[in-house]
Amino acid sequence: MACYFRRAIAEQVSQVLGVPAEKILHRVHAVPVHRKRPSADFQIFVKSVFDDPGDAAFYQEKTQKLLDKLVVDSVVSEFGLARGILTFKVNRPLLVKKVMHKIRQDGCRYGFSSELVSDFPKGLTLVEYSSPNIAKKFHVGHLRSTIIGNFIANLKEAAGNKVFRVNYLGDWGLQFGLLGAGFSKFGSEDKLKSNALQHLFEVYVKVNAAAEKDEEMKRSAQEFMRKLESGDPQALSLWTHFRGLSIEEYAKVYKRLGIEFDEYAGESFYREKSHDVLDLLRSKNILKITNEGTGVVDLTENGDQSAHSTVMRSDGTTLYITRDIAAAIDRMEKYNFDEMVYVTDKSQQTHFLNLFKILKMLEKDKVDRCQHVMFGRVQGMQTRRGDVIFLEDVLDEARSRMLQNMAKTDTSKTTENPEDTAEKIGVAALIIQDFKGQLQADYRFNWDEALQSCGDTGVFLQYTHARLQSLLTLWNTREEEDFSASCLQDPPAIATLQHLLRYDEVIYKTLKELQPRYLVAYLMGLGHLANVAHHSLHVKGSAPEVAHARLHFFNSIRVVLANGMKILGITPVDKM
Known part of the structure; x- marks a missing residue:
């Protein structure tokens, strides 16, 4: 319930400074919890409130005067000043009541209903992610795109956006010419039925090796691709067969990850529209033909073609970027999205810079939302x-x-489906290991580190959730909303509730930067605080009033922990 406290603090500071409360509101920040000593709840860096420049002494004086005029009320119980930062400690029983009531009231909307987060524009968000190449087994290189894209889609959806999830398959291009030409020589329908993707992968390896040595095989591949481009029924039938088998196999992997898509698109959808793109580029005098006969778009300011993007081969066929331009234009017209997010590895940075530049040259106004x-x-x-x-x-x-x-x-609980539980915990381990750092950074995966039950791991989060869930078996009167706030004044309870105050700020930062590490770090902090509280705030053996309040408290933690895990793409387990 941070927004309630921020609003109360902003209004009191507003009255003293004569600055609108709305301007102050977003300058009031929850203080990160210090594990070893009590801390304030909120802080304001007074300099951030004023537009006029001034030195440190000026703001120190201004802050001191502000502190002298502020008064303790029903919300704020104490003020403090340290290094130009004004701190606020709120009424402890009110902190307990407001935070826990808000979590119970909002459920999965907790943190997202805050004024801070609700400022984010709402609308249709289209997320393109995963995008494996058909006729090949799902390569581990696509794992990051898959889980990061799913996280972004979940986050945007939780923030109130309508989200459309697109899997843009690599289902066109010269590799399919190779596969189509090679299947008649190296392929087997029986092997295709028993293990489709493995067999297609084997065929591709063989034909690719053959094409490197045999010019005739290379020409056959090019001829098959030309047939595909021209809509030859036999070539298209074989390609459609490969594509359908691939999607069936991918769906099994996505199910294990708990991921679904609204649309399986692909480069092939835009093979005809990509020629419309070439016509559009010609009509705007943007397409230039080189001496070799290739079509390029000049991306320099002075027209010397030192930086250009090739959009057409010398034989008139299109390339990956041509189809991407066609796809972007089609989505702009078809979905009228408010934003579109592409999730790929950093090796494609130049590709997307070029894509966005060309779309801008074509005067597509939605390019700024990509x-x-x-x-x-x-x-x-x-x-x-x-x-x-x-x-x-x-x-x-x-x-x-x-x-x-x-x-x-020894502490493992008996579960109805151990394999399913192990799968969910294993997926959590993969996701957390991946999401702990900056997305753009390369990293080395470590199995032993990822699967530890203590430390900042996905296993630890699952263990914490299961532990909190098991407490609820003791809760016979959970329908009774009322509880005594005086029963939750112990330092571990207060520290945890202070941490829960910060959730909307973490969500805000995560939405702003689309970096899951902020949410991961927050959930790890919550998990560690929950375990400290679990060790000291016993439910069994406590007086009924105390036990009831503590069960409310532990359930509040469980709700927020589960919400955050689901946004990351983790399915919380109840037993392990």
């Missing part, structure tokens, strides 16, 4: 058998290791 969220590479996802390139192997490995860990742990 954003590329990029991420670094991950290494170290080998299984015990050796190197791994397929995501299914990684998910199997995570599940297998978690099952072994669960079997070794």
Whole structure:
């Protein structure tokens, strides 16, 4: 309920300074909890309130005068001053009541209904992510795009946006010419039925190797691609077959990750519209033909073509960026989105810079609402058998290791479906290990570190949630909303409630930067505070009034923890 306290503080400061409360409101920040000593609840850096410049002494004096005029009331119980920062401690029983009532009232909307977060524009957000290449097994390189895109979609949806999730498959281009040409020589319908993607992968490896040595095979691949481009029924039938089998297999992997898409699109959808793009570029005199016959768009200011983007091959066929331009224009017209987010690795940064530049040259006004969220590479996802390139192997490995860990742990609870529980914990471990750092940074995955039950891991979050959930079996009167705030004045309870005050600020920062690490760090802090509270604030053996209040308290933590985990793409487990 941070907005209630921020508003009360802003209004009192407004009266003293003569500055509008709305201007002060967003300058009031919750203080990060200090684990070893009590801290204030909110703070204002007074200099941030004023537009006029002044030196440190000027603001020190201004802050001191403000402090002298502020008065304790029913909301604020204490003021303080340190290094030019004015601090506020709120009424403790009011803190308990307001925070816990707001969590119960808002549920999954807690933190998002705050004035701070509600300022974010609402509308239709289109998120394009995952985007594997069909006819190939789901490569582990697509894991980051998949989980990051899912996180962004979840976050935007929680913030009140309508979200449209698009999987833009790599289902066109010369690799399909190779596959189409090679299948008649290396392919088998029987093997295709038994393990479609594995067999197509094997065919692709063989035909690719053959094309490097055999010019005839390379020409056959180019000819098959030309047939596809021209709509040859036989070539299209084979390609459609490969595409359908691929999507079926991908859907199984997405189900394991708890991910669904609104649309499976692909480059192939825009093979005809990409030629319309070439016509549009010609009509605006943007398309230039080189001496080699390729079509390029000049991206320099002076027209010397030192920086350009190739949009047409010399044989008249289109490229990946041409189809991306067509896709962007089509989505602008079809969905009239308010924002579109592309999630790919940082190697495609130049591609998206060029894409956005060309869209701007074509005077597409929605280009300013397009954003590329990029991420670094991950290494170290080998299984015990050796190197791994397929995501299914990684998910199997995570599940297998978690099952072994669960079997070794004395405190493990008996679950109805141990494999499903291990799967959910394993996925949480993968996601948290990935989300702890800056998205753009490369990082090395470490299995032992990711699967630890203590420390800042996905296993720890799942363990904490399951522990809180198990407490609720003691709650016989949960329908009774009323509880005594005086029963929750212990330091561990106050520190946890102070941390819960900060949730909307963390959500605000996460929305602003689309970096999951802020939410991960917050949830880890909440988990550690919850465990400290669990050790000292016993439910069993306490007086009924105390036990009831503490169960309300632990349930409030569980609700916020589960909400945050779901935004990250983690399904909380109730037992482990």
